[in-house]
Amino acid sequence: MVSVRRRKELVSARKAAGLTQENLAGVMGVDRTTVIRWEAGDYAPLPYQWPKLAKVLGRTADELRELIGLHPPNGTAELGSALEPAFGWLDRHAGWSPGTARGRVAIAASVKPHSDAPVGRSRVAAALANYYSDSVPGHVLYAARCGQVEVATSVLTRPDWLDLACPLTAENDRIVLSANENAAREPVDEVGAVRRLAEAAADDVRIADVPLYRLTDVQIRPEMVGGDVHVVPFVEYALSMDLLERELHHSRAVQPGRMPLRDRYLPDLQAVLDLPGRLCAGGVLALTAIARPADPFRGEADYLLLVQERSRHVVNAARRLAVIPKSFHGPLADQRADARIGATLRRELEEELFGRGDVDRTTGVQRAADPMHPARLSAPMRWLTDQPGRLRMECTGFGFNLVSGNYEVASLVVIEDEEFWPRFGGDVEANWEAAGLRQYSTLDGDLITELIGDETWSNEGLFAFLQGLRRLSEIGGERVRIPAVELGR
Incomplete structure (x- = not known):
């Protein structure tokens, strides 16, 4: 205060x-x-x-x-305020007396952390493919080819989970909230949790005391994205499953028996798919395509594609490329209604692209009873939802990212009405989660092909980007001139 x-x-x-x-x-x-x-x-x-x-x-x-x-982020006062919910959670789950976690993190934060450059995306995918040498019938690691560029990812999926073209409407978007009874709790790695909080203090990473949806069952069909979710504290995920990403990047040998956290949390693909038996958090990420009219300088009518360079302040995929919006799936105000994928996607459009800071779940207590009430919408979102046909939102794919076991709901957001860009293009601006925002035209096939081969992509970001391109090529007509994105076999 x-x-x-x-x-x-x-x-x-x-x-x-x-x-x-x-x-x-x-x-x-x-x-x-x-x-x-x-x-x-x-x-x-x-x-x-x-x-x-x-x-x-x-x-x-x-x-x-x-x-x-x-106070500066590494000061003890900052440690005691911004990360206090995480300290309290760690004290309780590690069986420590109150204040122990805060003291240990303060000591760890006093040592200058070693900052590593992000490991190339394909190296991450290859290392995880090597670790998970077992197989599960019907499941494959997502791979694709565009022109001469071939990519493999760490996203475990199924052929029937791809190219869904599933509209995120009330009839098709069927993720539901279930009772949180007998939910599996992940064991606490005290050393890893303390190190993670020290890194968070050093880099001003936001670990907020907010609810998060964990997936316990999933049913995916072309006409429906369904499943059950429970609510868990975000800090529980951040100090357990999220530690796997850091262990992966700091390990000399990505092999069974050589990675203590992965060996404990996700030792094989059966464990990855055991949703009731583990904490499976995840998120919603979408390729955003905005129709633009012909322009004497830019050329013919096209779609503008937006790609973000992730900030170092985010919990995962820091300093990597991703589509935008990209968010953890969690409730904003109404835990039952917000369980639907489209609810997170609309909220993140408002926050990450249209400047609605009051729907940012990391900034404090939510005071509005209905933050997404039509009267509170931004001018761009209000215009998009005033008339049918201006905004298309679809799920294009689903999978589990082996980096941390997260579920990933790949989506496509298409603003169909080309009047939007002249009217609201100046209002589109990435929020704090992005260090930069890139734009590409769907008429620039060579640039997009080159982008697909960029090693700074996050695996889930590339998955959503490629699935979005495949769907956009089907519906975009003459606005889209991109080499075909073919799925790997």
Whole structure:
């Protein structure tokens, strides 16, 4: 909490800069309610926002920290606030006395972490294919070819889980919330959890105390994406299954018996597919394609494809390429209604592309009873949903990513009405999860083929990108001139 004196100083600093709450919210790319909460002392700006906020208010970074009582990410005060839910969870599940996790993480965070460059995507896929030398009938690792570029991924799928073209409507989108009874709990690796939290403090990674959907059953058909989910704390996933990605990148030998966490959590493909027996979290990610009219400089009518370079602040796939939006599947307000895939996808369009900071689940307590009520939608989303046919959302594929066992729901978002880009193109901007945003035209087949071979892709991102391209080639007509994406055999 921020003191009364400092709350008044923050308000004074904003007014001295000649800004209303609405002005400051617009400049910072957040909702006005976020600024209200800063000034009410409900929560402080997150560290990644400090440099921009300091500049807007005409203060140095040190002056801003003093103004509202902030501390650098590696300071003990920051450890005690931003990561406090994770400390409490670890203390309870490791059987430690309160405060033990915080102290151990503070010690670990005082050592400068070794920052590794991301391992090439194909090396990750090959290492996991070697580790999982067993096979399960009907399941394959996703692979594809586009032109002369061939790629293999770490996504375990089935032929009948691909090319679904399943509209994410109420009739077809059938993931449902079930009672969370007798749910399997993952054992805690205390050393790995402490190291993970120290890295999170160093890199300002957000590990929020929010609910997450874990998958316990799945039924996939061309006309339906269905299954059962339970709710678990995000921190439980972050300090268990998510540790597998870091172990993979730091292991000298990716072999059974040489990777303690993987040997414990996901020793074989049967364990990967044993959904009731493990914590299977995951997410929704979509290739976004926006119809654009012909342009005298750009050329013929096309689709704009958006690809993000992931920030180092995200929990997984940091500093890798991915489609956008990409999110963990979890409830925003209504745990039952939000279990549907389309609910997460619409929320993430609002947050990751249309600037709705108030639907960012990592920023604090949700106060709106219905954050996705039509009256609260952004102008672009309201326009898209005003008339049928402007927005198409489909599931294009499903699989399990062997990196951490996550389920991945690959999707395609197509904005069909080419009036959208001239009207709202200036409003499309990636949020904090992206370090950069790239755009490609569906008329530039050579560039897209080259992009497919980029080694900085995340495996799940490439899976969604390729499945989206296959579907877009079927429905896009003359707007799409891309070499055929053929599935591997």
